[in-house]
Amino acid sequence: MLDATNFHIPVMLDKVLEYLVTPNSRLVVDATVGAGGHARAIMNANPAVHLLAIDRDPSALDIARVTLADYANRVTFVRANYAEIGATLREAGGVDGVLLDLGVSSMQLDTPGRGFSHGLAGPLNMNMSQEGTTALEFIRRASHEELMAVMKKFGEVRRAGRIARAIKKAADGDMLSTTRDLKVAIESGSGGYTPPGRLSQVFQAIRIAVNDELGSLEKFLRLVPANMNRGARLVTLSYHSLEDRMIQEFMKRESTDCLCPPSVPVCSCAHKAILKVLTRRVVKPTTAEVEKNPRGRSARLRAAEFLTGELL
């Protein structure tokens, strides 16, 4: 049966609901609806919720439509990059909750034709939106230095220079069109057998670059505050240290009244806190949850409540 849990186990579901859904929740945005597992639980948690279900991947939305079929009259599906939903949110009116569950879904990882996994033979695509630049095109266009920088920054890949050179060589020699070809190139740059962990780091780094994942998150964090009701909740799940740091810094900055350096005696920045952070420490999955869903092991949950906007 087509069902969210056949594709993707929603990560830290209880914690997400605890922080995201309140008795006052009316309009909730799932900005990365994926297979709709979190979304379905949100709809069950509060029958007054209308959900804006967003994903850039049309295949994800097809699955989410099935998962959420019982709630069809309370869900609006939007195919979009969450970095570009400012107008959609303004039109929808005040938002009471936003969930951002970053990264890839199991459906994307486990579909060979999407090219996300080094363990499955498929074309070198990795584009979540299924349109625009593919991983192969990205590699062809990037210089050796750019490719190396991407691997270092997004994957903390050791021997990034040599691996980047081997990948570029394969691309220049028309020997790079599949995930298998990329794996062979990585192995050649690493000097032989390459553990799955390092293969994953390289694939992840290229995926993050192809989909401009950090750029999208930065834009999203800029657009969200203007569209939130007072008391609205923001809950994020990130799987990469750079994403988590961006969210942590955003929450710290926006929950602070004055951002002047300590040496300035009188505040001149006039910055006012718009958030209250609800997770004093980042929340991680429990051991039991990691056992049940190893793919969620690197998840980091943060939550905040908006202090500004219309009163709920």
Ligand SMILES: C[S@@+](CC[C@H](N)C(=O)[O-])C[C@H]1O[C@@H](n2cnc3c(N)ncnc32)[C@H](O)[C@@H]1O
């Ligand atoms: C980890 S999955 C979400 C899983 C979902 N919470 C569930 O319960 O099934 C991440 C989803 O976010 C989507 N996504 C990633 N970046 C996006 C972006 N910039 N805009 C919209 N959707 C995005 C992916 O296509 C993927 O379906």
